[in-house]
Amino acid sequence: MQAPPAAPGMREDEIDTPALIIDLDAFEQNLAKMAAILGETGVKLRAHAKTHKSPVIAHLQGRHGAVGQCVQKVAEAEILAWSGVSDILVSNEVVGASKLARLAALAHIARISVCVDDASQVDALEAAAARAGVIINVLVEIDVGPGRCGVPPGEPAVVLAERVAAAEHLTFGGLQAYHGGAQHQRTLAQQRATIEMVVAETRRTVEQLKQHGLDCAIVGGGGTGTFQLEAASGVFTEVQAGSYVFMDADYARNGAAPPFQPSLFVLTTVMSAARPGGAVVDAGHKAAPIDSGFPKVWLRENVDYVGASDEHGTLRWSAGEGVRLGEKLRLIPSHCDPTVDRYDWYVGVRRGRVECLWPIPARGAMT
Amino acid sequence: MQAPPAAPGMREDEIDTPALIIDLDAFEQNLAKMAAILGETGVKLRAHAKTHKSPVIAHLQGRHGAVGQCVQKVAEAEILAWSGVSDILVSNEVVGASKLARLAALAHIARISVCVDDASQVDALEAAAARAGVIINVLVEIDVGPGRCGVPPGEPAVVLAERVAAAEHLTFGGLQAYHGGAQHQRTLAQQRATIEMVVAETRRTVEQLKQHGLDCAIVGGGGTGTFQLEAASGVFTEVQAGSYVFMDADYARNGAAPPFQPSLFVLTTVMSAARPGGAVVDAGHKAAPIDSGFPKVWLRENVDYVGASDEHGTLRWSAGEGVRLGEKLRLIPSHCDPTVDRYDWYVGVRRGRVECLWPIPARGAMT
Numbered sequence: 136m137q138a139p140p141a142a143p144g145m146r147e148d149e150i151d152t153p154a155l156i157i158d159l160d161a162f163e164q165n166l167a168k169m170a171a172i173l174g175e176t177g178v179k180l181r182a183h184a185k186t187h188k189s190p191v192i193a194h195l196q197g198r199h200g201a202v203g204q205c206v207q208k209v210a211e212a213e214i215l216a217w218s219g220v221s222d223i224l225v226s227n228e229v230v231g232a233s234k235l236a237r238l239a240a241l242a243h244i245a246r247i248s249v250c251v252d253d254a255s256q257v258d259a260l261e262a263a264a265a266r267a268g269v270i271i272n273v274l275v276e277i278d279v280g281p282g283r284c285g286v287p288p289g290e291p292a293v294v295l296a297e298r299v300a301a302a303e304h305l306t307f308g309g310l311q312a313y314h315g316g317a318q319h320q321r322t323l324a325q326q327r328a329t330i331e332m333v334v335a336e337t338r339r340t341v342e343q344l345k346q347h348g349l350d351c352a353i354v355g356g357g358g359t360g361t362f363q364l365e366a367a368s369g370v371f372t373e374v375q376a377g378s379y380v381f382m383d384a385d386y387a388r389n390g391a392a393p394p395f396q397p398s399l400f401v402l403t404t405v406m407s408a409a410r411p412g413g414a415v416v417d418a419g420h421k422a423a424p425i426d427s428g429f430p431k432v433w434l435r436e437n438v439d440y441v442g443a444s445d446e447h448g449t450l451r452w453s454a455g456e457g458v459r460l461g462e463k464l465r466l467i468p469s470h471c472d473p474t475v476d477r478y479d480w481y482v483g484v485r486r487g488r489v490e491c492l493w494p495i496p497a498r499g500a501m502t
Numbered sequence: 503m504q505a506p507p508a509a510p511g512m513r514e515d516e517i518d519t520p521a522l523i524i525d526l527d528a529f530e531q532n533l534a535k536m537a538a539i540l541g542e543t544g545v546k547l548r549a550h551a552k553t554h555k556s557p558v559i560a561h562l563q564g565r566h567g568a569v570g571q572c573v574q575k576v577a578e579a580e581i582l583a584w585s586g587v588s589d590i591l592v593s594n595e596v597v598g599a600s601k602l603a604r605l606a607a608l609a610h611i612a613r614i615s616v617c618v619d620d621a622s623q624v625d626a627l628e629a630a631a632a633r634a635g636v637i638i639n640v641l642v643e644i645d646v647g648p649g650r651c652g653v654p655p656g657e658p659a660v661v662l663a664e665r666v667a668a669a670e671h672l673t674f675g676g677l678q679a680y681h682g683g684a685q686h687q688r689t690l691a692q693q694r695a696t697i698e699m700v701v702a703e704t705r706r707t708v709e710q711l712k713q714h715g716l717d718c719a720i721v722g723g724g725g726t727g728t729f730q731l732e733a734a735s736g737v738f739t740e741v742q743a744g745s746y747v748f749m750d751a752d753y754a755r756n757g758a759a760p761p762f763q764p765s766l767f768v769l770t771t772v773m774s775a776a777r778p779g780g781a782v783v784d785a786g787h788k789a790a791p792i793d794s795g796f797p798k799v800w801l802r803e804n805v806d807y808v809g810a811s812d813e814h815g816t817l818r819w820s821a822g823e824g825v826r827l828g829e830k831l832r833l834i835p836s837h838c839d840p841t842v843d844r845y846d847w848y849v850g851v852r853r854g855r856v857e858c859l860w861p862i863p864a865r866g867a868m869t
Contacts, residue, residue: 136503137577137866137867137868137869138577138869140869149600151598151600151601151869152598152869153867153869154869155867185812185813207812207813207814208784208813210504210505227773227774227813227814228773228774229773230771230772230773230774230784230827230828231518231519231771231828233516233518234518252774252776253774253775253776253827255827256827278776278777282777282780283774283782283811283814283816284773284774284776284782284814285774285776286776315811401867404597404598405597406594406595406596406597406651407594407595407597407619407620407650407651407652408620409619409620409645409651409652409653410645410649413649415595415650415651417575417597418867420793420840421840421843421866421867421868422867425793426787426792426793426810443793444650444682445552445574445839445840445843446552446574446575446594446868447574447594447650447651449650460597460620460622460623461597461598472812473787473788473812476788476812476844477843477866477867478866478867479866499504499788499844499845499846500504500520500522500768500785500788500789500844500845501504501788501813502504502505502507502518502519502520502521
């Protein structure tokens, strides 16, 4: 684990770089905003821990009304369960005997849900749950368009749900219906059209299940880009937003940007300014990932981040004031989730001072 | 720190996924091959730890003739020095009082070298070294084309070198002259043209320094893509290859691919195969970074890795045998360095069995 880059009480410009900082005022406003939006709908938030990777933030979300957490991997579920998070959904499939045994073991201390899209997996889950002496809640994942995981909506989902319901150590919990691509569609009209299709396929499947005597306690999906559409659908019971706590530069590029504000930044230092009109900072794509484009320089509209090597980033400016050797700058990550992944510590900052350090134990290529 | 995904003695298909595995036979052949190539030239290897991030591998490189290690960040230097690596070059600039103090502290237990490209940095380094009561060796970085860090070759380098030589707690160690872009140029002709220019600018600077009574004990540069050209130049004394120990898919795309073989793989499991002609594996861009393109599926020519989310990758095949749910596959990383960054453990494999686990303490967004 890396050494913490700061200590409580320090000024922001004393933090060692690169560092991952949370603007606590903005972060808390995002938590409250989500609670206010969903409070009017009756739909629940199951916040996605793939964004924050942190039990601290999971519990803060719980205090703001989240009914539980989503995770992507068993190792993420372990870290949350071991920290007292009591209701966890692995929002995709888990394959392999050792992973299923680990997942089942967690059901002794938390309510564990997981997705399936194959009959053999229902049998493997039942075997793991039986061996551990636990009950696991199972959602059938339907492919609502992305063409990745999930069975087709309708009849195939019913067949799989019946197999789940017949298994002694499994409960049928409902449907997982997430459209990742819709989160970053650039216009509200595109998003509306996509989610209309998602909702129609999901509603049809819920109704077919009902005709077979199978009720969906959970119908889950939706991310920060579209959750208000799912929440208004009358079909979804839970939304799975994660990025809303931090926002990121890519979501801000949506025409209908979600109603949250950037609260996560990478603090970086200018470590070379040997050329006119340009400089190099100590945050490259290891510190500020570029899978969704380059990060943006916070409050420096004339300075662009134009290139990244592993450890260093190149800045350019064409007019106005440039940056100085040794200066510290905030970057807005283009994609929060993989940015958080690179750090062992959040540095919480309020009004220019370090207020807290929070560990990030669920980072890395998780199993 | 993540739990190790394997234990010695396991079969490869028992390793939990995603996992970072080293094919030890191929890895050892790469170490020996580099020693053999450089042995004929008299030029030394200062292996770049930005690739492996591991004291274990640094020491193995030392046993194969490397004179020391390069690093990119002070935190990497700390981890190597604390593990007994005795000669470490930070192959770029270090800015900020706290980082310089940490760097100077290491000079009590190792020979520490660092680059400069600004006069103010020479003064800051001298102050840090004086406070710690140590000597730091300083290379002047010249910009041999990339337009990132470094002073222009020739006179500006002489001015800076004289300032270093005049400082009481610094020694002038020579030049850093690295051209990153040349490493991945696709034809040998392109690489020859670029390195010819690099060598000419470096030679001119070495000669000007000599005229001012300044000898370059170290002239360093070169990576896995071009090191044979620098080694043959008669000007460079050290090459800084790192990737050669592992190779990667991107280097293999060079027309004149370096004479090493892939020894690093990401082991992954097929976790959904709900659609004909495609499947999803449990290694996305967190486990197998895509900054240099998608990874390749090892020994499965008809199966392509065509898409990556944070935690999952999409495979497609158009003809021949596909992959099965639960099957484990090796991926060749497109870029080794950031791939290593995502893991806490190497799993060393020989002839299908796990032989060793090696920690990766220098991973993460290092300060």
